Amino acid sequence: MTDTLDLTAFGVENLDQLVRIAGATLELQSAGTCEHPIRLVGGRDVIEKATGVLLESGIDRQISVPCGNRRATRCxxxxxxxxxxxxxxxxxxxxxxxxxxxxxxxxxxxxxxxxxxxxxxxxxxxxxxxxxxxxxxxxxxxxxxxxxxxxxxxxxxxxxxxxxxxxxxxxxxxxxxxxxxxxxxxxxxxxxxxxxxxxxxxxxxxxxxxxxxxxxxxxxxxxxxxxxxxxxxxxxxxxxxxxxxxxxxxxxxxxxxxxxxxxxxxxxxxxxxxxxxxxxxxxxxxxxxxxxxxxxxxxxxxxxxxxxxxxxxxxxxxELPPLACRDCTATGYRQIEGHAPTPCGTCDATGRRYDLDAWELREHHRILIETCWRLGAVSQLAALRLRQWAHMLGFGGxxxxxxxxxxxxxGALRQERADYMAAHDPLTAAFAESEDLIVINHWSFAGHDDAPRLPKRVKEWPT
Known part of the structure; x- marks a missing residue:
């Protein structure tokens, strides 16, 4: 059967490669869709290169794109x-x-x-x-x-x-x-x-x-x-x-x-x-x-x-979200130029966005996190950003x-995938093949389509 099958029609060189691609495709399809999509608003402008005439202008459109999170537990x-x-x-x-x-x-x-x-x-x-x-x-x-x-x-x-x-x-x-x-x-x-x-x-x-x-x-x-x-x-x-x-x-x-x-x-x-x-x-x-x-x-x-x-x-x-408060950079106090430091109201001057009691942590992990927090106050170790990476037990690489x-x-692999998808999308394929048109996309972040983030100092983490 492999002698009569034209593998070049599938863009592969051998049967093993075709089997791997088929298996990857099935696994990707079974993975479903993005669990935390990002919502974008904006549009697309299509301009004729020779005359500068605006042929199409899209505004106030809303689309959802994948979150791109690498962690299997998140998406x-x-x-x-x-x-x-x-x-x-x-x-x-x-x-x-x-x-x-x-x-x-x-x-x-x-x-x-x-x-x-x-x-x-x-x-x-x-x-x-x-x-x-x-x-x-x-x-x-x-x-x-x-x-x-x-x-x-x-x-x-x-x-x-x-x-x-x-x-x-x-x-x-x-x-x-x-x-x-x-x-x-x-x-x-x-x-x-x-x-x-x-x-x-x-x-x-x-x-x-x-x-x-x-x-x-x-x-x-x-x-x-x-x-x-x-x-x-x-x-x-x-x-x-x-x-x-x-x-x-x-x-x-x-x-x-x-x-x-x-x-x-x-x-x-x-x-x-x-x-x-x-x-x-x-x-x-x-x-x-x-x-x-x-x-x-x-x-x-x-x-x-x-x-x-x-x-x-x-x-x-x-598995924890970042614990460090962003408004006071985990110090518990806000520094305004020309004024004395004031307690941070976002974290109640604790420097933390969340309370560790919200999770059932092993004592070993709790001590590691508290050690990150304690060492994060040592000025000579500021470059390690231990408080910012306390939820990762100190590893921030x-x-x-x-x-x-x-x-x-x-980046090259993602671009290759994006080009493939664009070439098979009838709405974008014509623009991609034309040398007479200029396509300008303008999109801005508008939020997440999944459940909202935890409010400060709560006792429950969304599933």
């Missing part, structure tokens, strides 16, 4: 689109496509997982294969020793909350993105040293690109999964020299992750906090021909990263990021 439809885009972005950097050359499939590539250090022993759940295991058995009897099932709320919480390093936990979340930046610099420096070339000449031989995603562990701390790829000096269009292998990259990453550190600003309250990675580091080759032959497939890696690109702190057991030359962009 199934829009997060599904985001997941597909994340998959295509990562997959394009592994096997080509989307303006990325197919030759990247033979470049050295690694899939790495970087974790946070231990801030104290926590209750353990089942192993990855579902097997129950004892929770920190110790001969002195100070451990839990129970076998926690998957739904046990104790999993991920400290065995001894009174000695758990909540400050270090929060600061790691807040500085994880900066630590990653420091680490990539250290990887390049170490890589050049292992190759025996000056750091400034590394780009003349090889370039290092990546795509990463952040994931919350059950204890409420983030760790990173990343694809790291080696390209030639001209980027993805050229392979690296044959004498530079994935083994060199593996050694550079292991050494750099061990030595990378980030010193936070000095303060009387904390001294000079130091943020480093934990001891758990996992590095696996992508493709069976890399390193020891035990490689991951590009599809497996792309799906794995895309899955976590649509998740947030809810995977750690907490992007969940999915990539190097500029790794592959395509989210």
């Amino acid at each position: 199934t439809h829009c997060s599904t689109l985001y997941k597909y885009d994340a998959y295509n972005l990562v997959a394009a950097g592994l096997r080509g496509g989307k303006a990325t050359p197919d030759t990247v499939a033979v470049h050295p590539r690694l899939f790495i997982t970087l974790t946070a250090p231990s801030f104290g022993p926590i209750h353990l759940g089942p192993a990855k294969d579902g097997t129950l295991r004892p929770c920190h058995p110790r001969r002195d009897g100070s451990s839990c020793g129970r076998y926690h099932r998957a739904a046990d709320p104790l999993i991920g919480t400290p065995l001894h909350p009174e000695t758990y390093d909540y400050t270090g936990h929060v600061l790691f979340n807040a500085a994880a993105g900066r630590l990653w930046s420091v680490t990539t610099t250290e990887i390049r420096r170490t890589f050049a040293r292992l190759l025996g070339i000056p750091r400034r000449e590394l780009r003349d031989h090889v370039t290092l690109t990546f795509a990463k995603v952040a994931e919350y562990q059950q204890r409420g701390v983030v760790h990173f999964h990343a694809v790291v790829r080696l390209d030639g000096p001209d980027g993805p269009d050229t392979p690296p020299p044959a004498w530079i292998t994935a083994d060199h990259l593996d050694r550079a990453i292991r050494e750099a992750v061990t030595t990378a550190r980030l010193d936070l600003p000095d303060s009387k309250a904390l001294g000079v906090p130091v943020v480093t990675w934990g001891r758990q580091l996992d590095i696996r080759p992508i493709g069976a021909d890399q390193l020891d032959g035990d490689g991951l497939s590009d599809v497996t890696v792309a799906r794995y990263i895309a899955k976590y690109a649509t998740k947030g702190a809810e995977t750690a057991g907490t 992007h969940f999915a990021t990539k190097s500029r030359t790794y592959s395509t962009t989210f």
Whole structure:
């Protein structure tokens, strides 16, 4: 049947690609429509280019557009689109496509997982294969020793909350993105040293690109999964020299992750906090021909990263809206030039938009949030914006990021989808194909079509 089927009519090259597209289409259709659409008012003007005559003028029209939220818990439809885009972005950097050359499939590539250090022993759940295991058995009897099932709320919480390093936990979340930046610099420096070339000449031989995603562990701390790829000096269009292998990259990453550190600003309250990675580091080759032959497939890696690109702190057991009051920037007081600070009436001088009692929080999460709030008052740590990101347990970085030359962009993927939809819309296709017309859209935000936001300091969160 595949010999007689004209796949080019579907815009694909092989049957497997057609099956994936069909499956994605079915999943997208089953996701329904946007759950929190945005209402826009305005219109569209159509002008004849040669004469400047206004052929059509639309005013006071009202339309609804998708919210575009990436989080699966907020909007199934829009997060599904985001997941597909994340998959295509990562997959394009592994096997080509989307303006990325197919030759990247033979470049050295690694899939790495970087974790946070231990801030104290926590209750353990089942192993990855579902097997129950004892929770920190110790001969002195100070451990839990129970076998926690998957739904046990104790999993991920400290065995001894009174000695758990909540400050270090929060600061790691807040500085994880900066630590990653420091680490990539250290990887390049170490890589050049292992190759025996000056750091400034590394780009003349090889370039290092990546795509990463952040994931919350059950204890409420983030760790990173990343694809790291080696390209030639001209980027993805050229392979690296044959004498530079994935083994060199593996050694550079292991050494750099061990030595990378980030010193936070000095303060009387904390001294000079130091943020480093934990001891758990996992590095696996992508493709069976890399390193020891035990490689991951590009599809497996792309799906794995895309899955976590649509998740947030809810995977750690907490999901809150931003807590910081916007009118007083979480300080509790409004500052007007030339006047003394006055208590903020929006938040009753608390600095918070909502009361934490509105949610059934675990004590572990409540302490993490309160720690963010306390450290947010330290002026030297103002750049971390801990109060603004207290609802995310301190992490305020992007969940999915990539190097500029790794592959395509989210913007390009969205534009490609918008162009496709416009070409199949009879109301816009004619305008798009005409070179004699100028179309000017003017729309403004008019609100949300879903339920209103929480009023201040209420005890209930809308479903």
